[in-house]
Structure formats: structure tokens, C-alpha cells
Amino acid sequence: MMEKKGLVQYIKAEATRLGFDLCGIAKAGAVSEESAGYCKEWVKQGKNGTMQYLERNFDKRCNPTLLVEGCKSIIVVAMNYFPTNEIEGISHYAQGTDYHKAVKDRLFMLLESINGKIPCHGRAFCDSAPVLERYWAVQAGLGWIGRNHQLIIPNKGSYFFLGELLVDIELEYDTPFTANHCGNCNKCIEKCPTSALRREGFDARKCLSYLTIEHRGELPEDIGEKMGNCFYGCDRCQTECPHNRFATPNCTPELLPKPELLQMTKKRWHSLTKEEYDILFKKSAVERCGYEQLMRNIYKVKGEK
Numbered sequence: 001m002m003e004k005k006g007l008v009q010y011i012k013a014e015a016t017r018l019g020f021d022l023c024g025i026a027k028a029g030a031v032s033e034e035s036a037g038y039c040k041e042w043v044k045q046g047k048n049g050t051m052q053y054l055e056r057n058f059d060k061r062c063n064p065t066l067l068v069e070g071c072k073s074i075i076v077v078a079m080n081y082f083p084t085n086e087i088e089g090i091s092h093y094a095q096g097t098d099y100h101k102a103v104k105d106r107l108f109m110l111l112e113s114i115n116g117k118i119p120c121h122g123r124a125f126c127d128s129a130p131v132l133e134r135y136w137a138v139q140a141g142l143g144w145i146g147r148n149h150q151l152i153i154p155n156k157g158s159y160f161f162l163g164e165l166l167v168d169i170e171l172e173y174d175t176p177f178t179a180n181h182c183g184n185c186n187k188c189i190e191k192c193p194t195s196a197l198r199r200e201g202f203d204a205r206k207c208l209s210y211l212t213i214e215h216r217g218e219l220p221e222d223i224g225e226k227m228g229n230c231f232y233g234c235d236r237c238q239t240e241c242p243h244n245r246f247a248t249p250n251c252t253p254e255l256l257p258k259p260e261l262l263q264m265t266k267k268r269w270h271s272l273t274k275e276e277y278d279i280l281f282k283k284s285a286v287e288r289c290g291y292e293q294l295m296r297n298i299y300k301v302k303g304e305k
């Protein structure tokens with residue numbers, strides 16, 4: 001059987017081979033009292049809006065060892081999603097195939113690779129379970145949580161999907177990231193068009209990502225001008241972040257946009273049919289929004305509703 005150090009080197013090399021940009025490992029356990037308290041208070045104040053799934057499984061969210069029997073380690077991976085060609089209107093992360101699958105498929109392959117060296121039971125997650133992803137990315141030494149509430153990776157930025165493999169084997173652990181390089185910067189807060197982001201915290205109910213994707217029903221009356229050209233999500237608190245000057249386009253095949261998407265124009269978005277929507281967004285994260293809701297957003301941007 002491989003010794004721990006060699007196994008960790010092997011896991012990280014496999015993560016790179018599979019297409020992840022970064023991999024770190026944290027010792028599994030309960031999250032800090034401070035983080036648990038913040039989450040509890042945030043939900044209590046209703047800042048999660050209608051995302052009721054954030055109210056469920058609080059025990060698991062605060063202690064991921066409850067998700068996998070005998071869980072000892074959390075392998076955290078990051079995958080760059082910064083796009084090659086920007087599609088106006090759609091948030092960077094949603095331009096290719098649904099990222100949940102792209103990340104989880106690779107995590108399952110990583111689990112298989114580990115099992116080739118040592119018997120190991122585990123589960124893979126990517127924004128799909130009650131796991132405090134950014135907290136664990138910090139614990140695994142990947143970066144810090146910026147004022148924009150995103151994980152910022154030094155010299156790489158914040159355009160990264162995070163994924164976790166919870167496993168029942170002990171490994172050598174990375175040193176948690178303790179620095180915070182936001183310094184005196186306040187750009188993300190200043191540029192947030194809805195004041196969802198403030199020094200005191202984040203209110204999802206005001207966030208354009210929440211409003212355009214999660215929120216059903218009518219949008220607030222005054223939201224049109226705040227949306228700018230974005231009808232699916234919003235990237236402003238990331239585009240303004242000076243650490244994203246390091247962002248480089250991803251080269252993951254599944255994350256590349258369909259050619260048809262690149263040909264869309266403002267006029268064509270406005271007259272998008274359900275059939276066209278189905279073709280453009282099959283197996284895309286945008287499916288979460290649904291055709292009617294996407295059109296609601298598009299009309300709002302155009303100021304015609």
C-alpha cells in the first residue's frame with residue numbers, strides 16, 4: 001500500500017491529468033463555530049430568499065462527515081471557467097455544458113484512480129449538496145474568501161468551479177489559507193448594482209444572480225436598468241476584482257459555448273422561440289431558469305415589460 005505522502009502526490013497529479021486546475025486536501029470535521037453561526041444567522045434573517053434548500057440539512061452543512069460514513073478527508077478541486085469568447089448577457093459560468101456534470105464526472109474518475117491504489121469509499125459533490133464549498137477550499141489551502149464572497153485563488157482569480165470528494169481514508173493535509181488579500185479594496189461592493197453586496201454581508205434577495213435565475217414570478221419594477229445587459233446571472237462583483245486580471249480562458253471541452261450561442265445578437269435573443277431555447281441550452285446550467293423565466297429577464301433588460 002502507498003504511504004500517505006506518495007498517495008497525496010498521486011491524487012494531485014491525477015487531478016491535474018483529469019483537467020482540474022488546483023487540488024488541495026483538508027481534514028474532514030465540523031466547520032468552525034464562526035462559519036456555522038454566520039450561516040445560521042444568514043438564513044434566520046431570510047437572506048436566502050426562496051432558496052429553501054439552504055435551510056435544510058443544517059447539521060450536514062456544518063459537518064460534512066455526516067454525508068459519508070467514516071469520512072476522514074475532503075479533497076477539494078478547482079476548475080477554471082473563464083470563457084474564451086464572452087457571450088453578452090449570460091454569466092461566464094453558464095456558457096458551456098452544465099458544470100455540475102463536468103466537475104462530478106472527473107471527481108468520479110479521481111475516486112476510481114484512488115481506488116486503484118488503496119480501497120476507498122467516497123462521494124463527489126459540486127454545488128449539489130449541503131457542503132460549504134468555499135470554506136473547505138480555504139481549509140484545503142486553495143485561496144481566501146473575498147469581499148465578493150467568492151473564493152479567490154492567488155494569481156488566478158475567482159472564475160473557478162469548486163468540487164469536493166469526501167473520502168474515508170486519512171491523507172496528508174494542506175495548510176489552510178489564512179491570508180486575505182482584499183486589503184483596502186472595496187471595488188466589488190462599489191460596483192454591485194443592487195447593493196446585495198455590502199461590507200456587512202451579502203443579501204441574496206437583492207442579487208441579480210438570484211433574481212434572474214432562482215426567483216420565480218415578477219422581477220422588481222426598478223431592476224431593468226440595474227441588470228445592464230445581463231439577463232442570466234451577473235458577474236460584476238467578479239469582473240471588477242483586481243485579482244481577476246490573472247484570469248485566462250479555460251480549455252475544458254464541455255465548458256466551451258455552442259457555436260450557435262456565439263452567433264446570438266440582442267435582436268435574436270428578443271425573438272427567441274422555445275424550440276431555439278431547447279437547442280441552445282440543452283444540458284446547460286441555463287436550463288435551471290426555464291424558457292419563460294429567461295424571456296422574462298430578456299424583456300426586462302430591453303425595458304419592454
Ligand code: SF4
Nearest residue numbers: 192207208234236237
Ligand atoms: S452578482 Fe451582481 S448583483 Fe449579485 S452581488 Fe455580485 S455584483 Fe451584486
Ligand code: SF4
Nearest residue numbers: 146147182185188241
Ligand atoms: S474586488 Fe477587491 S474587495 Fe472585492 S473581492 Fe476583489 S480584491 Fe476583494
